[in-house]
Amino acid sequence: MKKKILVATGGGDCPGLNAVIRAIVKRADLEPDYEVYGSIEAYNGVLMDPQEIIRLDDQAVAGIHIRGGTIIGTTNKGGPFNWPVEQPDGSWVGIDRSDEMIQMLKDQGFHAVISIGGDGSQRISKQLFDKGLNVVGVPKTIDNDLSATDMTFGFQTAVQVATEGVDKLVTTAESHNRVIIMEVMGRDAGWIALHAAVAGGSEVCLIPEIPYDINKVVERIEKRYEERRGFAIVVVAEGAKPKGGTVVGQASKEVGYENVRLGGIGYRLKEELTQAGLKASMRVTVLGHLQRGGIPIAFDRVLAAGFGVHAFEMVKQGKFGQMVAYKHNDIIDVPLEEAVKDYNYCTEDAFVMRTARGMGISLGD
Structure with a gap:
């Protein structure tokens, strides 16, 4: 039985997201035991009824590295820890559906999740990992405000x-x-x-x-x-x-x-x-x-591709609860706890x- 990997892109869109997705799929294609899927609009695709989860194969990602945005959509609303529910009076409250979502993913045979996102998304990744979900993070933000990595794709x-x-x-x-x-x-x-x-x-x-x-x-x-x-x-x-x-x-x-x-x-x-x-x-x-928006420059495409390949290899090696990072002109991995600990201010x-x-x-x- 093949190991299923779910990819999610969360937070604001960013040039290079598609390049990461493509690199994950291209790397997985070299391993006959893995399949890659995408959750539409971050984790919302898992929680929607009916679910919005699509297969990501070589055909689905062909040529997308030159496109801005993300083919699986993104959002900074909702999520497993703050799912909006409308009340009878028309107001909205956020409810925690994280345990429910983790169980859904396990029941559907997903081996791991690769979460591509910024500070907020990786904080969610850390929370989900603490609850038992196999998660690998990929840093994404044009703001370059994650201190655990020297650079985030999209920034340049x-x-x-x-x-x-x-x-x-x-x-x-x-x-x-x-x-x-x-x-x-x-x-x-x-x-x-x-x-x-x-x-x-x-x-x-x-x-x-x-x-x-x-x-x-x-x-x-x-x-x-x-x-x-x-x-x-x-x-x-x-x-x-x-x-x-x-x-x-x-x-x-x-x-x-x-x-x-x-x-x-x-x-x-x-x-x-x-x-x-x-x-x-x-x-x-x-x-x-x-x-x-727009076409990512070459630097961001290369960095994003490197992140995607490394993220898959982290899944293969069982390095969960970690985030990909770019340090001293090399791609490494760091604990999610370290990744979200400090904000990357200009000093x-x-x-x-x-x-x-x-x-x-x-x-x-």
Whole structure:
């Protein structure tokens, strides 16, 4: 009897997800004792009635490594520990269906689960492993905020999109003598913003790890102007905030979605700059989900493929409760407990932070 592996992609979509799925299937094809299946929209495919689980064979994954998104869908709503159930009064409550789901998978003959996802998904992986499910994690996030791995696939593609955004904004800012504020993703980490600022040559980069002084930002921008001429690009991470202030975001009204929706700092920053006396003409660009979509760059495809192959080999070797990681230009595995222990913030000793400061980019402090 063949050993069945279930693959799930959870959380936000990310360039390279399909490359991981394809690599898992391609590696499994070399082993006659294994079959790979996919759960539609993370674990929701297992819990839905009827279930949404599909066979992933060589034909199903042919050519998908160049496509963004994920062929098995993803979600950051619901899940085995917080399945939304509507009450008679129209309200919703989350219930724990983890034991039920684990039993379903065992009854259906699944040997192991490969969970591809970020911090939240891997925390779920750890909980499921603690309850007896054979789980292997694969780190996925454009935010690069998992500390157990030097890099997550999708990050470099997001940085490429953001850098191209800076490149395009430079020409229009220069033509109109404007300040253009570009807001990028990253949640509580400034990696995308910092890399794009260094690569694109922005004057100011504001990140969550360093609350900014608006007067310092004004001072830096004004240095770019001589009389009435000049321009400047400001890259700001969605989780950035002023000294003594808070992030811009709002609670989600979507059922089953628990995260605060960040976004809007670019427009607030524009107002703060105006109130602080900056006279320059200003515009705001929010890249948003452009950073998540599209074709993954070669680096992310290679990293994703390496993760997928290693994840299968971890299953074969029985290394459950572990997550694939990229460390010192090698692919290894680390305990899930270690993988979710610390958040990967930008620190002063990070080379990109030192580089930004060394190039005179203002971080608002």
